Amino acid sequence: MSLDTDESPAVKTGLEAGWLASHTTRERVELLAVAATGAIAVAMLAFIVLDWLRFAPLPAGLDATAATLFEQFMIAGMWLDFYLGTNVFRFTFVWRSIATGALVGVVAPVVGVFLVHRQMALIGETLAHTAFAGVAVGLIFIALTGWTGSLLFVALVVSALGALGLQWLTDRTDLYGDVPIAIVLSGSFAVGTLLISWGRDFAAIAIDVEDFLFGSLAIVTVEGSRLVAVLSVVVVAVVALFYKQLLFTTFDAQAARVARLEVDRYNTLLIVMTAVVVVGAMQILGVILVAAMLVVPVAAASQVARSFRETLYLSIVVGQVSVLAGLGISIGASLPPGGSIVVVAIAFYLLAVAFSDHSTGAISVH
Amino acid sequence: MRTVVDVRDVTFAYGEKVAVEDVSLSVDAGSFLGLIGPNGSGKTTLLHLMLGIKRPDSGHVELFGEPADAFEDGERIGYVSQRSTDRGEAMPTTVREVVTMGRFAHVGRGRLSATDHEIVADALETVEIGDLADRRLSQLSGGQRQRTFIARALASEADLLALDEPTVGVDADSRERFYDLLDDLNRGGITIVLIEHDIDVLTKHVDSVACINRQLYHHGDTVSFLESDALAEAYGAAHGVVEHDHP
Numbered sequence: 226m227s228l229d230t231d232e233s234p235a236v237k238t239g240l241e242a243g244w245l246a247s248h249t250t251r252e253r254v255e256l257l258a259v260a261a262t263g264a265i266a267v268a269m270l271a272f273i274v275l276d277w278l279r280f281a282p283l284p285a286g287l288d289a290t291a292a293t294l295f296e297q298f299m300i301a302g303m304w305l306d307f308y309l310g311t312n313v314f315r316f317t318f319v320w321r322s323i324a325t326g327a328l329v330g331v332v333a334p335v336v337g338v339f340l341v342h343r344q345m346a347l348i349g350e351t352l353a354h355t356a357f358a359g360v361a362v363g364l365i366f367i368a369l370t371g372w373t374g375s376l377l378f379v380a381l382v383v384s385a386l387g388a389l390g391l392q393w394l395t396d397r398t399d400l401y402g403d404v405p406i407a408i409v410l411s412g413s414f415a416v417g418t419l420l421i422s423w424g425r426d427f428a429a430i431a432i433d434v435e436d437f438l439f440g441s442l443a444i445v446t447v448e449g450s451r452l453v454a455v456l457s458v459v460v461v462a463v464v465a466l467f468y469k470q471l472l473f474t475t476f477d478a479q480a481a482r483v484a485r486l487e488v489d490r491y492n493t494l495l496i497v498m499t500a501v502v503v504v505g506a507m508q509i510l511g512v513i514l515v516a517a518m519l520v521v522p523v524a525a526a527s528q529v530a531r532s533f534r535e536t537l538y539l540s541i542v543v544g545q546v547s548v549l550a551g552l553g554i555s556i557g558a559s560l561p562p563g564g565s566i567v568v569v570a571i572a573f574y575l576l577a578v579a580f581s582d583h584s585t586g587a588i589s590v591h
Numbered sequence: 592m593r594t595v596v597d598v599r600d601v602t603f604a605y606g607e608k609v610a611v612e613d614v615s616l617s618v619d620a621g622s623f624l625g626l627i628g629p630n631g632s633g634k635t636t637l638l639h640l641m642l643g644i645k646r647p648d649s650g651h652v653e654l655f656g657e658p659a660d661a662f663e664d665g666e667r668i669g670y671v672s673q674r675s676t677d678r679g680e681a682m683p684t685t686v687r688e689v690v691t692m693g694r695f696a697h698v699g700r701g702r703l704s705a706t707d708h709e710i711v712a713d714a715l716e717t718v719e720i721g722d723l724a725d726r727r728l729s730q731l732s733g734g735q736r737q738r739t740f741i742a743r744a745l746a747s748e749a750d751l752l753a754l755d756e757p758t759v760g761v762d763a764d765s766r767e768r769f770y771d772l773l774d775d776l777n778r779g780g781i782t783i784v785l786i787e788h789d790i791d792v793l794t795k796h797v798d799s800v801a802c803i804n805r806q807l808y809h810h811g812d813t814v815s816f817l818e819s820d821a822l823a824e825a826y827g828a829a830h831g832v833v834e835h836d837h838p
């Protein structure tokens with residue numbers, strides 16, 4: 226992701242003079258970490274695309290090429306199993322979960338960095354509960370109509386509508402900003418539970434709702450991983466394109482209005498992107514824990530970063546490492562992935578607090 | 592002389608509560624206007640109306656000769672909002688990142704050019720914080736933070752600088768140096784509108800004063816303001832200006 230903001234002439238001159246000479250050890254380590262994170266994200270994106278293409282109606286030869294390339298991932302999985310003494314990485318659904326998680330680990334902090342610094346950390350939790358209502362709506366709709374579309378797509382639509390509704394409510398209330406958030410959070414969950422209870426009386430609901438509450442590797446479907454792949458590309462592209470505007474409106478909305486930036490439009494863009502990320506992350510992390518990926522990596526990065534750009538990059542690294550390590554623990558110890566990932570992320574946060582020189586607190590508490 | 596802001600018969604209310612009532616005033620290019628009035632007197636609302644980020648319920652505001660709410664050259668205005676010294680306390684932004692925001696209205700979705708970076712560097716040097724460029728804003732004193740926001744306005748190459756109580760939370764020495772900087776910028780041709788509570792500081796630096804408490808009680812040069820009863824009328828009690836030093 227190329228974010229063009231404050232690359233100083235000094236840095237540019239440094240690049241010309243030589244990459245090694247112009248960066249400190251810390252910068253070199255960070256750049257390598259970001260590059261590795263990006264490479265993993267691209268590889269996982271490639272896996273999902275190949276998984277998609279090998280069954281897609283492609284011109285002769287291309288489907289075979291996709292299948293051959295896809296096989297290389299599976300062979301790599303077998304080697305991993307061989308060296309680790311495991312019996313998991315040879316299965317497509319495990320790779321699918323890892324790929325989906327790795328992408329979520331990138332896009333959640335990309336959006337979260339703006340949310341956290343607007344003091345909107347809880348909005349992710351709210352939209353996750355809205356998405357849960359969306360899952361309930363989708364389950365009922367599928368049970369009643371026999372529709373074969375994606376459950377997550379219904380959750381995405383409901384969550385995006387919930388995001389817009391929340392913003393509408395916030396703009397039209399005189400109470401504190403967190404009151405509409407609390408109302409939508411609990412209201413969505415209430416609607417979700419009512420719909421599921423009501424639906425069970427007359428329709429067969431085949432999905433374990435607990436999987437959506439706490440996250441599960443088993444509910445990452447082919448459609449779900451494709452949806453996350455597409456949404457990840459879109460979210461990263463949108464943030465790269467509008468980074469300057471999102472940064473300015475986050476830092477000083479009033480001054481951004483004076484500079485004639487369309488602040489309300491960027492607020493809407495951010496909240497809809499949050500809904501999108503939440504639906505993608507919900508599969509792995511579950512409704513209850515999804516907000517953590519929006520907040521915890523950013524909180525950890527904010528403790529040690531020296532600029533906003535560095536915060537963004539470090540939070541992506543922390544996000545992806547937390548997901549991969551958490552999934553490793555989850556697979557190895559047969560624990561829920563959501564809890565494992567969040568505990569790893571919080572461990573990073575505590576480490577960052579312990580080693581931070583920003584002792585006055587990078588994140589204010591209200 | 593060219594008029595930068597022209598406010599004509601403007602009224603604005605928050606629901607039933609009228610904040611600004613039938614106010615008319617103008618700001619000429621190159622002038623330094625001080626807005627004064629008691630707490631809750633509508634100063635900030637009037638400034639927002641002048642800048643076109645609020646629409647009047649009645650009346651008309653022009654900014655650089657265009658209707659203020661349709662004015663689109665945001666880069667021509669530099670704005671330092673109320674309590675801006677609090678900004679960046681939690682957000683890990685560097686001084687350079689904040690000042691670079693002044694170029695965003697110029698480049699839109701495009702990339703920042705080498706010229707943009709040079710303008711940012713010049714703005715930092717002008718307010719004498721070039722050596723702090725890569726420090727986090729939260730590590731700066733109140734006075735240094737204010738200079739950062741002024742540098743952001745300079746980086747936008749603004750013709751109009753609007754400041755809403757910019758020295759709240761800033762120590763006295765930094766305040767004096769800050770107002771000297773504003774004087775220099777004004778002498779360089781930048782039009783300034785300043786909201787300030789300290790009448791003594793205000794009258795030392797501005798060349799005209801608008802005294803408001805919902806309605807406009809005075810709009811004219813500093814001498815006529817000091818000779819008028821506007822202050823007592825606006826504040827609803829006997830008020831006078833007492834000369835004092837800021838140690």
